[in-house]
Amino acid sequence: MNNDWSILCARLSFWFSRLMAMTTKELIQFGRDILLLFAIVYLFVFDTYMAGNVTMQLNKAIVTVHDADHSAASRELIYRFRPPYFKLGGEVLDNYAGQRLLDQGRALVVLNIPSDFAHDITKGKSVDVQVQVDASNTVLGFLASSYTTQIIGQYSYDQALARLGVNEQALENVPTVRNEYRVWYNPNQKDAWFMPISELLVVITIMGIMLPAAAAVREKERGTIEQLMVSPLTPIQILLSKVIAMTLVILLGTAVSLFLVLHGIFAVPMKGSLVLFFAVTTLYIFTTAGLGLYIATLSRNLAQAALLAILVLMPMIFLSGAWTPPEAMPMGLRQAMYISPLYYFIEMAYAILLKGAGLDILWDSLLGLALIGGLIFGFGVWRFRRQFE
Amino acid sequence: MDQTALVDDDPPVVRVREFVKRYSKLTAADGVSLDIRRGEIYGLIGPDGAGKSSLMKAIAGVLSFEGGSVEVFGQTIDSEAAAEKVKGRLGFMPQGLGLNLYPELSVEENIDFFAELREVTPVLLAERKRKLLAMTRLDRFLDRPMKQLSGGMKQKLGLVCTLIHEPDLIILDEPTTGVDPVSRRDFWTILTQLLRERSVTALVSTAYMDEAERFQRLSLMFGGLVVAKGAPEVILHDVPGTLVELTIAAQVEALVRLEKRFTQVEAVGSKIKVFVPDVTPQAASAQIQELLIGMEIEQIQVEEPSFEDAFIALLQRRHLARKEEDSSVGKVWRDGEPPLGDGIAIVARELTSDFDHFRAVDRVSFEVRQGEIFGLLGANGAGKTTVIKMLTGIRPPTGGAGTVAGADMRRASQSVKERIGYVSQAFSLYQDMKVQENLRLFARIYGVPGRQISERIDRVVQLAGLGSVYNQLVGKLPMGIRQRLALACALVHGPLVLFLDEPTSGVDPIGRRRFWKILVHLARVEHVAILLTTHYMSEAEHCDHLALMHAGKVIADDTPAALKTALEQEAGQVLDLAAEPVLSALEALEQAGFVDAALFGRRIHLLIKDVDEATSRIGACLSERNILLLDITPRAPSLEDVFVHRILQQERQEAPP
Secondary structure: OHHHHHHHHHHHHHHHHHHHHHHHHHHHHHHHOHHHHHHHHHHHHHHHHHHHHOOOOOOOEEEEEEEOOOOHHHHHHHOOOOOOOEEEEEEOOOHHHHHHHHHHOOOOEEEEEOOOHHHHHHHOOOOOOEEEEOOOOHHHHHHHHHHHHHHHHHHHHHHHHHHHOOOHHHHOOOOOOOOOOOOOOOOOOOHHHHHHHHHHHHHHHHHHHHHHHHHHHHHHHOOHHHHHHOOOOOHHHHHHHHHHHHHHHHHHHHHHHHHHHHHHHOOOOOOOOHHHHHHHHHHHHHHHHHHHHHHHHHOOOHHHHHHHHHHHHHHHHHOOOOOOOHHHOOHHHHHHHHHOHHHHHHHHHHHHHHHOOOHHHHHHHHHHHHHHHHHHHHHHHHHHHHOOO | OHHHHHOOOOOOOEEEEEEEEEEOOEEEEEEEEEEEOOOOEEEEEOOOOOOHHHHHHHHOOOOOOOEEEEEEOOEEOOOHHHHHHHHOOEEEEOOOOOOOOOOOOEHHHHHHHHHHHOOOOHHHHHHHHHHHHHHHOOHHHOOOEHHHOOHHHHHHHHHHHHHOOOOOEEEEOOOOOOOOHHHHHHHHHHHHHHHHHHOOEEEEEEOOHHHHHHOOEEEEEEOOEEEEEEOHHHHHHHOOEEEEEEEEOOHHHHHHHHHHHOOOEEEEOOEEEEEEEOOOHHHHHHHHHHHOOOOOEEEEEEEOOOHHHHHHHHHHHOOOOOOOOOOOOOOOOOOOOOOOOOOEEEEEEEEEEEOOOOEEEEEEEEEEEOOOEEEEEOOOOOOHHHHHHHHOOOOOOOEEEEEEOOEEOOOOHHHHHHHEEEEOOOOOOOOOOEHHHHHHHHHHHOOOOHHHHHHHHHHHHHHHOOHHHOOOEHHHOOHHHHHHHHHHHHHOOOOOEEEEEOOOOOOOHHHHHHHHHHHHHHHHOOOOEEEEEEOOHHHHOOOOEEEEEEOOEEEEEEOHHHHHHHHHHHHOEEEEEEEEOHHHHHHHHHHOOOOOOEEEOOEEEEEEOOHHHHHHHHHHHHHHOOOEEEEEEEEOOOHHHHHHHHHHHHHHHHOOO
């Protein structure tokens, strides 16, 4: 009995020693690949940094004016289109010129002020101003038209009050409804919190698929797999070593990005348990590694693997809510989101980092990721082993 | 010979001066100059990386170059437009079996496609196709897709496609690499006939030193330089020396003594070959006997040095041979484990392997003893690699059984894997890792205990002479050193059985000899069993035992000496004759009933039982037709003769009556 135990232990220690030898080898090779190192640094540091600088608001969108009135009143309206959201792009002499600028994409908004603007306002008549918006980019068009409506509405409100002779004190007696809302989790609604987290999660996904796939395909491409096949290594040891090494690399990249860029530069709060965050990330990387290994079994070289990875990545990201919120999806696609592992990962990552959520709240998402991850990884392993037979 | 002499005054078809080609930092050709005359077969001989392909591509006008000039048919090739002007007059066949052909197209479709590309009119095409197909004996396979042809047939089809527009110059890049000796012989005969008939000029490259005598003139290339050029016999003449062959009981001791004095000493099977430069045969023999005084020499004889000997001597003379540290081969590095049980290391019984549609290996049986070097010989696709894959446990056999290093390969493939070392055909170590990192990785994979790893690595590094490159990246090492590293990695766990799949293809002759020295040491001193595959006939001589494979079957299985003796008893000696004009002589001999007469460069070989009777018959037959018989000598058959004879015999048996 005792003897059996010691044999088993010796076997296990050999098994692990082989696995570690292979993992070390993967890390050495990774360290020698300048292009991969560059990609890792770029994606985890610079890409997430750039994402933090992008906002989802208008940034100095160009407004061109056709002012037929040239009055004090029209000027007051025009000067309400100010940075940071808008920037005046000058005046045009007629409506057609404004239209042309829209066509050429040199203005986002064209404001048309009729010639009797000031006259009618002082007369107390209502006036129409025409706003033309380039909505070829729907998000921009939507933002521009809603901001413009707000500015003109405010101007009209101010004019009406002035006309009525209502001053600051009297304003308190005018009945108005004010909405007092509370924004939770990101009180200043900073895009610099949302965007880089989302970007980081996408980067983890890309690397999680590509790195194991590349490591596996490289062996095939360079013929080194042959030498491994005649060695006492089992297919499990070959693939696990790749997954472990690449998981370590990605976790390191994630840590650098999280502490240096997200927390260090953009002051993203890390409210929840970091242990939980990295545990979830590890589980997620194993899931994507399963996909990567499957891709590697289908491809003969790195180019094919990269192409297949893109085919897998696109729906995965699209169905995750990273680029489009689930609330904006049609029902069918919203159901389909439950099969994208990235969906669960995003939910949990935001909840842990911004809300400080723990396992008591996230257990169902974690279960979902574990189930899908287990299936995908198991499938990847099965396919990878099968190609040796 | 006369033909070339007649046209000597013509301007050369190809004139290359101070040709330089660089690939970023690597210089592929460094100041190569040569002239190719009309109607000759000009050879470029050298190992991989000598610069042959670069030079050929530049002459074919498909590669730009950094320095010097290339003239083809008097046209200076300095631009794409200039190359375009002569492209219609030349044909180029790139390296690799059937690489310029389309695998899905049939034989005829391939030919038609090339004809269309070259704008050959239908009438001319029909006539040329008929002639070329008959000559290459491909006419029976018109409808067969190219991918289903054997290596030799692919090369013949490639030749037909290259010749379909009747070019004045053909450039063939290593047409015989990886082709079995029978097809090689066939290929050369066809080429010679075709060229003589139309006085086409040919530039042909090869990595086989023993093909040198097939060329009228040649350039020996190494590392981007031309080491020697001229007619083969002129080159041999310029490197005077004698090859001494001796058999001696205390081989290891004799080798040590000889190596102190001579640079080219080689153990080949039970023999030792020594190249003694500059002296007469008698003096050479005397020198060696003096060195080995006090030792009993069983047999000693002198031979003409081979082309390979001359090549190595030339390299050494010009100090091009890399100076490397000596591998201390005299050391016993394995931990004195006794050989396994009955001394049988590998047993294969009726091994069979079926792929989807065909039987790759058909009931192959053999035995390899501990300390024996066993060679599996055969063409590409004969089934050698599949046999190795089954024995190493990568591929389960369809039928049959085998034991490797005491473990059943069917049931205990994991134990087999732990006990063997394996060096694969293509280099399959990690090029982005250092020499020591590779060694450490394989030591750990094969379960060398942590405490012993450093010591083991030290030993194999010493054995393979890798000390000076220990910390270098593998990708930057030359081919020869890489192969020794692959060997070191395969040996790091001290295996009793070593599998080598074409370990030396592409390695230069010096590197090959160095590699063999280690193998001989492993077998003789360490009693490691070595099973290797090769298609170099000169390498087969090193083996203690040979199995010839053809179409999945073992067709002969014995020691090299016994194989030769058996052939001699069965079919006689080889008669080596030179005649002028040689093609008419060949035709005459074939008509006179010498069916197996084969063209060998400018000489003819035939197997003859009764030498004296045949000599007089041949003399009479040739003089009758006014063919000049220059010389005629009988000699013992070589392994290549054995190989060709056995395969032809097999094919005749299999052919439908």
